[in-house]
Amino acid sequence: MEQPLTPAEFTAALRGLRHRYWDRHPFHVRVHAGEASPEDIRRWVANRWYYQRCLAQKNAAIIANCPDPEIRRRWLERISFHDGHSGGEGGLGDWLALGAAVGLDETELLDERHVLRGTRFAVDGYLTFCRTRPWWESAAAALTELFSPEHMSDRIHAWREHYDWIKPDGMAYFEKRIPQVREDASYTLGLVVRHCVTREQQETAIAALAFKCDVLGAMLDAIDYAGQR
Template identity: 50%
Template sequence: MNGTATFEDRLRAVARERYHDRHPFNVRMHQGELTPAELRRWISNRFHYQRHIPVKDALITAKLETPALRRMWLRRIHDHDGAAEGEGGIERWLRLGEAAGLDRARLMSGQDVLPGVALAVDGYVNFCRLRSPLEAVAASLTELSAPDIMRTRTAAFERHYRWIDGDGLAYFRTRVSQGRRDSQEALALVLQWARTEGDQDRAVAALAFKCDVLWSLLDAVDHAGSADTTDAEDTKETEDETEDGTQ
């Protein structure tokens, strides 16, 4: 079996090299190149993922064997659902949507969720439902990279998307400290539980799977934007042909 330090290096390498901050859509977002429509599409579809975070965390909590571990993981549900109405990460994401001009009721309805996004999120929730505690916790280690992307995203929104009210960025700001805390707790568990080389391989594979989930989500959002562009171009060509009297 590889030593603990080597195993941790493998995990951190996956989180660093396969995280979705490298996805072309995120790169364009952080460079200020997204249109309002693209940004709203991302907010709507990412919300589908956000609202399922406490669901997958409830599934993980049910797998944990001690009260101390369950109390620790339950805090993640509180972070997203809040201790009362109007609190928590899901509420902050809804406020981001409102700041971007999206209707709260429409966001909650899920009517704009793309099939590819729904498939990716379902895959992640089912992974946490069916796999071992080690694998489910290891999949959460994308949070090792979360603080950096949240800082980058906050700066990008403040610089490039000033039409979004700054109060709507509270989710990003809050997740910097939460992500750092959560990732360190999860990492400690994974390093403790992965006692064999097979365990380590499964943990690394679980983290890679989660990176693929986040990447697939952005693939779906990005492709939808490309399809919209194609449809607009086709419509323009049809209009031009009609004006010329040709079909």
């Protein structure tokens, strides 16, 4: 087996997957350029709901596969971030508010009538990955967090500039998520770099992050294709 990468090389390799992140997908490019119709925005919000509702479960799967109580304690916060402490709170509650701000009522989101088969297979695949792989592979997959703060910040600006029909209070999810995700990304990166000490583990972690970029990209492929039919 080859020599392990140094921590700096390994970090650079993970960050080097930047180009596979979904912010450069043609669908997002069009949305941020102001070219999306209300139907496009609603289809994106309703499909991403299916992803949002998997996040607490995928984080619980990571905890379920992790033998280290210190890591489990820290990772637990992520479940609460998404689920909140009661109905209508947390990331899920904020996503329902986003739905309302773009003109989707709660029933339409909850019954998943707008969720495309491509979204379903990609998100279900992510959940299966986190249930069946070692915790550190799933932690590495979560490192799309490295790329997301800037993208979310761009989204807030682009939506305010181009889509005045979207109620601004719908953006709470992104506003709360940006500082949280910066903190999470820094913790996760340190954890993955400390844990992956062999070249094989490092390559596996890089592949896990590439896989996660494909989960997100496949969702947008489905969302974009549905708008063209």
